Amino acid sequence: MSILNKEDYEEPTCLLNMDRDAPRPAFSVPIGRVIEKLDEYLSRDDWAGAGRHLNYWLAEAKAGGDKRGELAIQNERMGYFRKSGKEREAFEALEAALQLLDELGMRDNIIAGTTWVNAATVCKTFGHAEEALPYFSLARTLYERELAKDDKRLGGLYNNMALACADLARYDEAEELYHKALDTMRRIPGSELEQAVTLLNLADLQHMQDEEADVFPLLEEAEALLKTEDLPRDGYYAFVCRTCAPGFDYYGWFMTAKELREAAEKIYAGT
Numbered sequence: 001m002s003i004l005n006k007e008d009y010e011e012p013t014c015l016l017n018m019d020r021d022a023p024r025p026a027f028s029v030p031i032g033r034v035i036e037k038l039d040e041y042l043s044r045d046d047w048a049g050a051g052r053h054l055n056y057w058l059a060e061a062k063a064g065g066d067k068r069g070e071l072a073i074q075n076e077r078m079g080y081f082r083k084s085g086k087e088r089e090a091f092e093a094l095e096a097a098l099q100l101l102d103e104l105g106m107r108d109n110i111i112a113g114t115t116w117v118n119a120a121t122v123c124k125t126f127g128h129a130e131e132a133l134p135y136f137s138l139a140r141t142l143y144e145r146e147l148a149k150d151d152k153r154l155g156g157l158y159n160n161m162a163l164a165c166a167d168l169a170r171y172d173e174a175e176e177l178y179h180k181a182l183d184t185m186r187r188i189p190g191s192e193l194e195q196a197v198t199l200l201n202l203a204d205l206q207h208m209q210d211e212e213a214d215v216f217p218l219l220e221e222a223e224a225l226l227k228t229e230d231l232p233r234d235g236y237y238a239f240v241c242r243t244c245a246p247g248f249d250y251y252g253w254f255m256t257a258k259e260l261r262e263a264a265e266k267i268y269a270g271t
Contacts, residue, residue, distance in 0.1 A: 027064025029057055031072045038076060043235025045268040047084060054080055071100040071115070078118040087126045094119045113142040114153070121160050129167035136161040152191065155184035159198050166205050178202045193240045196225040200247045215251065223248070223256050238267035 034057050041050035054077050061069040074097040081090035097115050106112055120135035139157055147154050162177035181198045185191040199222040203215035226244065231237060241260040248257040 025064050025066035025069070027060065027066055029061045029064070029066050029069030029073065031069055034073070035076065039235065042239070043267075044270070045235075045238075047080075050080060051084075067100055067104055071097060071104065071106075071111070074100065075115055075118050078122050082122050082125050090122045090126065094122050108142075110142065110146050113139040113146070113157075116142075117153075117157055117160065120164065124160065124164045124167065129164040132164045133161070133168075136164060149184060150187035152185070152188055152194065155181045155188070155191070155194060155198075158184065159194070159201065162205075163201065166201075166208065171205060171209055174205055175202070178205065190231070192225040192228045192231055193237065196222040196244065197240065199225070200244055203251070204247070219248065219251055219253060223253070226260065233263070233267055235267065238264040 034053075038050055038053055041047075041053055054073060058070065058073045058077065061067075061073055074093045077093040078090055078097060081087075081093060098119060101107060101112055101115050116135040116139040120132040120139065123129070123132035123135065136157065140161065143151075143154050143157055158177045158181035162174040162181065165171075165174035165177060178198055178201055182195060182202075185195045185198065199218045203218040203222075206213040206215055206218075222244070226241065242264040245257040245260040245264075248254075248260065
C-alpha cells in the first residue's frame with residue numbers, strides 16, 4: 001500500500017526574530033525578501049531557480065558572517081532538499097543548522113523548535129522515523145510551552161510527528177496527535193488546507209490498521225475543505241492539491257484527484 005507522504009503540512013517558518021544580543025555581522029541577509037523570492041520560484045514550480053537562489057544567499061550569509069541568516073537559509077534548504085528527494089544534501093543542511101543553533105546559543109529560542117521540526121521531517125522523509133522522534137519531542141516541549149494553542153506551527157508539529165509514529169506502528173499515539181492537529185487547526189481561520197491534509201493522514205492511519213475501515217467521511221470532509229471557495233489559489237494551494245491527489249486516487253476518488261491535479265497545473269502555468 002502506498003501511503004500519502006505529507007511531510008509538507010507546513011512550510012518551514014521564516015526565522016526572523018533572532019536574539020538581538022548576538023554580535024552584528026558585517027552583512028545581514030534580508031531574510032524576509034529572500035523567502036518572499038523563494039516563494040515566487042516555488043509558485044512557478046521552478047525548483048532549479050529556487051535551488052540557485054538558496055545557494056546564492058547561503059554564500060552571502062557565510063561571506064558576511066551572518067550566522068543567523070545562515071541558520072535561516074539552512075532551514076529553508078532542509079525543506080528544499082527534502083521535497084526534491086535529495087537525501088545527502090538534506091542531511092548536510094540538517095547538520096549545519098543544528099551546529100549553527102548551538103553556536104548561536106539558541107536552543108531555548110522558538111527558532112530552535114522550527115529547526116528541530118525541520119530536522120525531524122528530513123529524518124522521517126528518508127526512512128528514519130525513529131531518529132525523527134527525539135527532534136519532534138524537543139520541538140513539542142518548546143512549542144507547547146511558548147506557543148498559543150491556535151498557532152499553526154503547533155498543528156504542523158502534531159501532524160508531522162503523527163506521521164513518524166505511524167511509520168513505527170505506534171498507531172494510538174499517531175491518532176491522538178492527528179486529533180490534536182485538527183483541534184489546533186480548527187481554531188485558525190483559513191487553515192482548511194492543513195485540516196484536509198490531516199484528515200487524509202487520519203484516513204491512511206485507519207486503513208493501515210483495518211483495510212475495511214470506513215474512511216469515506218474523512219475523504220468527504222477533506223475534499224470539501226480543499227474546495228473552499230475563498231482560499232487563495234496560489235502556489236501553496238497548488239502544492240497541497242498536487243500532494244493530496246494521490247491519496248484520493250488510492251481510495252478510488254479518481255475524479256477528485258483529477259480535479260486537484262488540474263487545479264495545480266493551472267496555477268503553476270499562471271492561467
